[in-house]
Each structure stands twice: as structure tokens, then as C-alpha cells.
Amino acid sequence: MKENEILERTRTMVIDAIAQNMNLYGITPSAGRLYGLLFFSDKPLTLDEMKEELGMSKTSMSTSVRSLLDLNMVEKVWVKGERKDLYTIKEDWYQCFFDFFTIKWRTAITMNSSAMEKSMANLKELIADPNIPEDIREHALMDIKKLEERIDYYDWQNRLIDSFETKEILNFIPIKDKKE
């Protein structure tokens, strides 16, 4: 049937585009495709349905779904009388975007920051010693300066992510009203 063909074709096109996009989020291509599939699905899917639909192994579906769950992009839903696990896409794109930064970026920034704090403590301890060679002191002071700047920058990023987490960013960049 001609019309179904068109529907199918347009979906595939969009799914490809979404999958492409997902690498921004550090997501594997097949998890990206899965996400696209869930985007269009009007009902939650089981691992077996995904496997069927994408022609991949069930194990792959399991790991892909897990990676999407980790990013809060997908959720498990419970349906009465259904024994299998069911998964559906999280419809709130904005929340999803915010969660991404709260989960991935925040973690990375925190780790980075604390490594730098620790290093800075070492350096400060070093220069506390009054009889270290002058060149060493200078070197240490320069590194401390660099680390301080970088830590300030991470602090800024953290404040930005705070505004995502609290959704205060929406006061600054509002979601446009739906035309009813």
C-alpha cells in the first residue's frame, strides 16, 4: 500500500536523523536508533519487540536500553498482566536535556575539579616551605594560578547546570507557549 510506504519512509528518515544526533550525548549508534524507534512508538515496547524491530540481538537491546535508562531518556513502565519489562521514551525533552547535564557533565566536572583542588593543595604545601629554590616556587605559583582560573570556570559551569537542574534557566530562555 502506497500511503503506508510513505509513512514508513518518513519515520525511517527521522529515526536516522535522531540516531545521528544522539552521539552528542555519547550514545552508541544502535542505542540512538532504539531511541528513535521509541520516539515513534505509540506504546511501550518489550526487549523482544525491539529486537524484532531493529533486527538485533536481545542482549544488545538490553544494554542499549540500560544506557538510555542511565541518562533518564527512557523509563520502565508497568502494565497490568504483562510479564515482560516494558520501556517507553521520556516525553519531556527539556527535562531530558537537563538531566543529561546533571548526570554526565556534573559528574565529569566534579571529578575534574577535585583532582585540581587536590593538586593545588600539594602545590601550596610545596611553596609553604621557605627554602625551596626560587625557580620551583615560580613554577608552582604559575600552576596554581592556572588551576585557580580553571576551577573558577568549573564553578561557572556548575552554576549553569544548577540553573538547568532547578529549571530556572526557563526564566531566561522560556519555552514558547503552545498555540492552541
Place this chain on the structure above:
Amino acid sequence: MKENEILERTRTMVIDAIAQNMNLYGITPSAGRLYGLLFFSDKPLTLDEMKEELGMSKTSMSTSVRSLLDLNMVEKVWVKGERKDLYTIKEDWYQCFFDFFTIKWRTAITMNSSAMEKSMANLKELIADPNIPEDIREHALMDIKKLEERIDYYDWQNRLIDSFETKEILNFIPIKDKKE
């Protein structure tokens, strides 16, 4: 010498942390390390110096530098009397962060958006035909709705990135004053 050891050790620690962090930007681990190296270097480096410092091939250095250049994280500098190309890190972290979204995210979003616009046009053309089956029409209308929502979301992301590009975001999340 003991003190130099400490300086070196703290640097290595920070470089590792930075390299780790860089995968948020979709950057290869060795390009991440290179970035860390440049972070501490007090002078611009040549490809040969990088190669020396990281113990890698010159070709790798060339491609890593290029990927960092593409993201505006590094710049080529000209030094009088120096025949080789010299590269240095871009010191303005904020600009660098903004550029990342302007370059990578904007591109991805635009591609995604236009794929969706195109698909939507197809679907609208489909439902314009008065004698298509009812189930097909419903299906198409549902897809159109989903695409519209998603396009609105991309519009929001674009406005956010606009505020990065124009730095207006700094009115909302300000950079804290330096303590002098």
C-alpha cells in the same frame, strides 16, 4: 630533585583529569592528553615537541591538533623566526565552551530539524489528499504532532545556544569577579 618530581606529578594528575573530561566534547583520548599538555605549557608548542612530550607519532599530533582546532580549543600562533607551526591553547574557557555548542550542537540540531521539517511536509501533503484511509490519516496526524513538539524543542535549544553565542547567558549566569 624532589620538588621537580612533585611539580611533575601534580601536572600529570591534572592532565589525566582533563583528558578524561574531554570525552564530553567528543574528543579522542590522546587529543585530550594533548590538550592537557597545552594547558600547562607556558609557550606554544610545535608538532615535534608534542610528539616528543607524549611519545606519539607526528601524524597523530597533526590530527589531534586539527580536531582541537576544529573546536576552537587551540590556535595556531605565529612566532618570528620560527619555521614550524606553533600551537597554543585558547585561554578563554568560556568562549571555548560557547564555541563548542555553536559548532557541534548547532550543526547537529540544524540537520535534525531540517530532516523533521522535510518529513512533516511529506506528511502534510499526504493528509491533504481527501480520500486516504482514515487510519492512515490518524497515523500521519500523530506523527505530525510528535514532530511539531520536537521541532519546538529544537527551537528552544537553538535559543539557548544563541544566548551562548552572544554571551547573553553571562547576564543570567555571571562570571564571578576576580578577587584582586
Place this chain on the structure above:
DNA sequence: TAATACGTACAGAATTTACTGTACAAAATA
């Protein structure tokens, strides 16, 4: 103009990442 130096394209090697199939633990059914 000839000779040397520099950076990168390209192809192949090495490493990493992604995928599959089997096996098994946990849970549901009979």
C-alpha cells in the same frame, strides 16, 4: 634551481568498542 624541512594524505596495523550467542539467576506460572 637544488636541497632541505615541514605537515598531512593514505594504507595498513593495533587497539578499542560494539555486537552476538550461550549460559545462568531470578521470577512467574503450572
Place this chain on the structure above:
DNA sequence: TATTTTGTACAGTAAATTCTGTACGTATTA
């Protein structure tokens, strides 16, 4: 309790990415 079903751990395989060395075009020096 025995049987079946479901999801995932794990190990091996396939695929993709990253890295290296050679070769070569371009630019600089002699």
C-alpha cells in the same frame, strides 16, 4: 515443587576507531 520465561553476565567475535610509518606536496633555505 517442577517448569517455563525473562533479563543480563560473560566470553568470544565482528566492526569501527585510533595510531603509525611511508610517501609526497608545499614551502623555505642555500
